[in-house]
Amino acid sequence: MSDCIFCKIINGELPSAKVFENDDVLAFLDLSQVTKGHTLVIPKLHNETIFDLDADTAKKLFAVVPAIARAIQSEFQPKGLNIINNNGSFAGQEVFHYHLHLIPRYNETDGIRTKYISHQADYDQEDLKQIASAINQAVQI
Ligand code: 5GP
Ligand code: ZN
Numbered sequence: 001m002s003d004c005i006f007c008k009i010i011n012g013e014l015p016s017a018k019v020f021e022n023d024d025v026l027a028f029l030d031l032s033q034v035t036k037g038h039t040l041v042i043p044k045l046h047n048e049t050i051f052d053l054d055a056d057t058a059k060k061l062f063a064v065v066p067a068i069a070r071a072i073q074s075e076f077q078p079k080g081l082n083i084i085n086n087n088g089s090f091a092g093q094e095v096f097h098y099h100l101h102l103i104p105r106y107n108e109t110d111g112i113r114t115k116y117i118s119h120q121a122d123y124d125q126e127d128l129k130q131i132a133s134a135i136n137q138a139v140q141i
Helices: 005-011 055-076 125-138
Strands: 018-021 025-029 039-043 080-084 100-105
Touching (some): 005 039, 025 055, 039 055, 055 080
Antiparallel strands (some): 018 025, 080 100
8 A cells, every 4th residue: 555654664665674574474673662672563465454354364474473473582582572463543553554563571661561451250151152152153264
C-alpha cells in the first residue's frame, strides 16, 4: 500500500535497521526500542490486522519468529520475551500493517508491564462452555 510506512520500509523507501529478511517476511528494530532489541516482524504482504491475515501468510510469518527470538536471546540474554500484537486502534494499534512486537524483558522497570486482571469469579464452567462453543461454531478454517 502506497501510504503505509511499513510497506515503504519493505520497498526501501524508508530506512530501517534490518534484523532478518526472506522473500515473505521482514524483521527490523522498532524505532521506540521499548527494550534493547525490540523487534518488529512483518509479512511483506500488506495485511492490516489478524482478522485479515490468511493462513499461508501467517504460516510464513510465524515460521521465522522462534529463530529471531533465539537470536535476541543469545545476543542480549534477556530474562524473558513478550510477543505482542495489537489489532485495531482500540487495542493500541498505530501502524495498520500487521506486525508482531518481540520485546525482550530484562527487569521489572524495563519499560513494559503486562498485568492481566482476572475475572474468573464471574464465570462458572457452564459459562465457559457456552463462550467456547460460540467461538468454536464461528471458526472458519
Ligand atoms: P503498534 O502500536 O501499531 O502495535 O506499533 C507500531 C510500532 O511501530 C510502534 O512501536 C512504533 O515505535 C513503530 N514505528 C512507527 N513508525 C516506525 C518507523 O518508521 N520505523 C520503525 N522502525 N518503527 C516504527
Ligand atoms: Zn503495508
